[in-house]
Each structure stands twice: as structure tokens, then as C-alpha cells.
Amino acid sequence: MALDRCRIGIIIVGFRNPEDVRACLAALSRSAVEPRFDVFICENGGDGAFALLCETLIGPAGPCARGSDAPPEAPAAVSSGQIEIARFALKGRNTRVWVGCATQNLGYAGGTNVWIHRVLPNPEWDGVWVLNPDSEPEPNALKALVERSSAGNKGMVGSTIVPDVHCATVYCRAGHRWRRLRADLALIGHGEPVYAPVDLKSIEADLDCISGGSMYVTRRCLEDIGPMDERFFLFYEDADWSERAKKHGLGYAPDSIVPHKGGTTIGSARRRAERSYLSVYLESRNNLTFVRMHWPRYVLLAGLFGCIQAMMYLFARSPRNFQAAAKGLLAGIRGETGQPRFHDR
Structure with missing residues (x-):
């Protein structure tokens, strides 16, 4: 696909x-001129959070100015998920930004x-880039993704996801295997130097899950596999989506560098005792x-390792998270899905 004829929709959930989100859009404003893109943000935190986000984006240090383009049309059943939409534009470039407030x-x-x-439904966009709000992509990140997809x-x-800006080591290369x-997912390339030589063919052969922190999906793939499965709510929706996308090919763009703080919205910190109840439960x-x-043949094994993982929280002196892991495991056994009942995110 020729980059000068390509336009991508970047989707961010805050x-x-x-x-x-402000830092993420500021980073996107420094992106390469091509491919062109528009940004679509869903604020899940309610009316107050929506108003604050809009103020932050167009404030003195904000990356946006007010825009006038109407958002893309959507079926009535879908549009009911958002009660208000604000329209902005990235300063200094031809990029539209829409912010929606979820019901x-x-x-x-x-x-x-x-x-x-x-x-x-709109043929204007050739693919979507699902991006975490606490990421700050380097200027060529999107370009590298589109080029790898095409080639x-x-x-x-x-992408190559790193723990923070200017970090010299890798958090993961594209995602997981x-x-x-062990009936679980393992990071690919974790701890390696960012610019170390990579065996692209080997990494792509190992890929089972593209990390939800940075997922570029072509229109052709998306039209076939459909949207994310909302039964997951949070965690493993990227793994499920990747499994469904395998027939279209899972790829890795080494030069797509995406610094990602991780866990700033849901409390999924890397230290066990610091993780939020919700993130432990859902994982x-x-x-x-x-x-x-x-x-399905590994369900019993997954249950066994789920018990072991729950016990690890006791060793980390976090009885509250042990309780969260145990309750999550029981919910999984019962087949519960979707938004948790307690919902203390």
C-alpha cells in the first residue's frame, strides 16, 4: 500500500x-507526514472525566485545537454507546481528533x-491502530507498522514496546507467544536491547498475541474477524483478537518503537503487591x-497454574490480591464474562 494514499484511524481508550492522553497525542503530532491518520478517543470515565480530557487537550499545553468536522456516521444501535462527541484537530497537521464520552x-x-x-463502514480509513493512552509512539512508529503489513x-x-521514553531495553517485541x-502467554524479547539485531522470521513464527498496547489491523483483516470480544472487558481481548487474525498473518515491525508506561489506568503494575484488585481479578x-x-485441552492446566498464581500473592504479602485472583479464578470456572459485578476500577 502506498503511504501517500493511506489513511489510518487511531483508536485510544482512556x-x-x-x-x-495529552502526552500520547503530543507524541502523535510529531509523527511522520505519511501515512495520514485521524484519532478517535473513547473516554470511559464519565461526564466529568470527558470534560476534563477535552479541557486538557485544548488547554495552553494541549496538542489540539477546536475542530468542526462531524464524526463518522454509525448505526443507531452502536452510537448509543456514546452520549457526547467533541471535535478537535491536532495542531500543525491535517489530523482530525474525535473524543467520545461513553454512556x-x-x-x-x-x-x-x-x-x-x-x-x-467508511472506506476513507485503510486500517486501525489501537493504541494505549499511556504510550508515546516515536515519529516513525505508524509508518513502520503500515510498511511491514504491506511488505x-x-x-x-x-510494535517494539519499551517500558518508557528513552528506555534502552525491550518490554516485548510485538507481543507474546x-x-x-504453563497455559499462559510469555513476552517475546523481554529485556533485550532495543536496537539489537532481530530474527524477524523467527519472531513472527512465534507470535500468538499482538500486544494490546499497539495493534495495527488492516481493513481487510478487520472486516473478516470483526471487532474485539467484549466478554473480556479488560485483559486477553488482544489475545483473542490475535487468534482470530492469525489466518491473515501476525507481523512485527521492529522500527515501530512505542514507549508504554503500562498500568496507569487499571493499576496493572509489574510488582504484585501494587496491582489493583480489578486487574488481578480480570487477569x-x-x-x-x-x-x-x-x-480447551489445557483448561485443567490453566486452573492449576491459576491457583499457583493466586498463592504467589500471599508470598508477596498481598492477601487482598490473593482474594482477587481466587475470586477471578472461580468466576472463570463459572464462565462469567463481561463487566465485573463489583467493578471498582
């Missing part, structure tokens, strides 16, 4: 983190899907849900 917390999958349903005929492509004997529940859907 939850009461306006400064993260309730739709989760990562639901917030993403609200905009997918609006973007997909390798890949329907879904991931499936570990059958435990959704692992079992994912395994049952795609690797």
Missing part, C-alpha cells in the same frame, strides 16, 4: 487519565469497538476464559 465504562474492548463500528502481507502487526505447558478470570475458548 479512563480518567487526561495527562496520559458507561465499556472496558477496553467495548471502548475500542464503539469507534471501530464508526470507522469500518509481509500481514493483517495484524505489533503461547506456552502450552485470573480471563486467562481461564481465553484458554477455554482457544486451547
